[in-house]
Each structure stands twice: as structure tokens, then as C-alpha cells.
Amino acid sequence: MRNEMMQHTIVKKELIEFMRTKQKQLSGTLGQIEKEAHKEDVPIIQHETVVFLQFLLKQLQPKNILEIGTAIGFSSSLMAQFVGKTGKVTTIERMDIMLKKAKETYRRLNLQEKVHLLEGEAEELLKVLPTNKYDFVFMDSAKAKYIIFLPKVLKVMKKGAVLMIDDVFQAGSVLDDIKDIPQGKRAIHRGLNKLLEVVLPHSDLTSTLLPLGDGVLLIAKEKEIIKF
Ligand SMILES: C[S@@+](CC[C@H](N)C(=O)[O-])C[C@H]1O[C@@H](n2cnc3c(N)ncnc32)[C@H](O)[C@@H]1O
Numbered sequence: 304m305r306n307e308m309m310q311h312t313i314v315k316k317e318l319i320e321f322m323r324t325k326q327k328q329l330s331g332t333l334g335q336i337e338k339e340a341h342k343e344d345v346p347i348i349q350h351e352t353v354v355f356l357q358f359l360l361k362q363l364q365p366k367n368i369l370e371i372g373t374a375i376g377f378s379s380s381l382m383a384q385f386v387g388k389t390g391k392v393t394t395i396e397r398m399d400i401m402l403k404k405a406k407e408t409y410r411r412l413n414l415q416e417k418v419h420l421l422e423g424e425a426e427e428l429l430k431v432l433p434t435n436k437y438d439f440v441f442m443d444s445a446k447a448k449y450i451i452f453l454p455k456v457l458k459v460m461k462k463g464a465v466l467m468i469d470d471v472f473q474a475g476s477v478l479d480d481i482k483d484i485p486q487g488k489r490a491i492h493r494g495l496n497k498l499l500e501v502v503l504p505h506s507d508l509t510s511t512l513l514p515l516g517d518g519v520l521l522i523a524k525e526k527e528i529i530k531f
Pocket residue numbers: 346347348371372373374375376377378379395396397398401423424425426443444445448
């Protein structure tokens with residue numbers, strides 16, 4: 304799969320290069336998996352997002368993490384390092400080829416007990432996950448669906464939990480007029496605009512946008528029940 308996000312840079316090229324090369328690198332097998340993924344153009348999170356996730360999860364110390372969009376299991380393996388002895392990462396993926404690769408990643412890292420891989424469509428699986436369970440959710444799947452997943456994701460999150468959503472800027476085109484967006488990208492454009500429109504002013508959600516990778520939206524759930 305081609306990694307389109309390599310071209311989706313929203314910060315000056317030199318700064319991106321600096322963030323990717325001068326911040327601490329991953330060691331061992333996980334570092335190897337990150338390099339292999341970039342070489343094969345697998346769309347895993349960029350290194351600046353890796354470093355940010357490490358920083359954030361170290362502070363948050365989540366017990367239960369949910370991820371939507373596993374791919375080869377890179378970010379879920381990274382997050383599994385921050386859930387302590389008893390914590391778990393649950394991750395959702397629908398593509399057979401990715402599921403196979405993710406299982407291989409967990410085997411290589413000996414994470415089979417720590418990461419629970421759910422196979423199937425996120426929209427369906429989100430309906431059966433327990434409510435008020437997760438301390439941290441990382442949403443990194445089909446961009447047009449973020450807004451559809453949002454109410455269900457908020458239900459499975461504990462009060463005070465944090466949701467991190469990746470790739471919300473689409474290389475800045477999220478701000479363009481829909482007329483200038485190619486037909487095939489309009490669903491993503493509409494979905495992301497709706498997401499930002501709903502989340503940013505919401506009184507029960509604290510949110511912040513970060514120019515990391517192709518844009519990150521961080522949301523804290525401030526109430527038990529979030530109404531839209
Ligand atoms: C950007 S990749 C995830 C990368 C991964 N989080 C990482 O950084 O290592 C997105 C993945 O989400 C999966 N995906 C997209 N929409 C999905 C959906 N509705 N249900 C389940 N999986 C989905 C795709 O098959 C793809 O493998």
C-alpha cells in the first residue's frame with residue numbers, strides 16, 4: 304500500500320526532517336518494524352507522531368487502550384509499552400493482509416498476550432465493545448468515517464479519557480472549497496469538516512489540534528455522557 308501521508312506534510316520540510324531524525328529513535332525489533340514499514344510504504348504513523356505518543360502515554364499511564372486501524376500492528380505495539388503489567392491494547396482491523404502482518408508483528412515482539420486484535424469492520428465492532436472502558440483511544444482508520452465513529456467511540460471511553468485522531472488536515476486541503484476537491488476525496492473532505500465543526504466548539508469536550516504528521520486532533524471526554 305502506498306504511503307500517501309509521506310507527501311502530506313503540513314510543516315516546513317526541514318523541520319519535518321529535523322523532527323524525524325533528531326528526536327530519539329526506536330531501538331530493537333520495533334525500530335526495525337518502523338523502518339521496514341516506511342521502506343514498503345505501509346501507512347504507519349510518522350516518527351514525530353511516534354515521539355508524541357510516547358510522551359503523551361507516559362504521562363497518561365492508560366490501562367486500557369483502543370485503536371481503530373491496526374495495519375501491520377506498529378502503533379498498537381508501540382502503545383502496548385505504556386499500559387503497565389495488567390493493561391491491554393485492543394485494536395481493530397478489517398483487511399486480511401494487514402491482519403496477517405499484524406499477527407506476525409505481535410509474534411516478533413512477543414505481544415500476543417498484551418494486544419487483542421479484533422478482526423472486522425470498526426462500525427460493527429464498536430457496537431459490541433464495553434462502554435466506559437478505555438482510557439485512551441487512537442483513531443487511525445478511514446477518514447470519512449471518523450465523524451460516524453465518534454459517538455460510539457465516546458461511549459466506550461471513560462470520563463476523562465483521551466481520544467487521538469490522526470490525519471485530520473489532509474495536507475491542508477481540509478480548508479479548501481469542496482469544489483476544488485477531487486470527486487473521490489469529497490467524502491473524506493465532508494467527513495473531516497463535519498468532525499471539526501462538531502468537536503471544536505463542543506462544551507463537554509476539550510480539544511486541541513496539532514500539526515503533527517498530517518494533523519492530529521486530541522479530544523478529552525469531560526462528562527460521562529456526551530450529547531450531540
Ligand atoms: C493508517 S493505517 C493504520 C496505521 C497504524 N495505526 C499504525 O500507525 O501502525 C489504517 C488502517 O485502518 C484500517 N481500516 C480503515 N477503515 C477501517 C474500518 N472501518 N474498520 C476496520 N479497519 C479499518 C485499514 O485497513 C488500514 O490498515
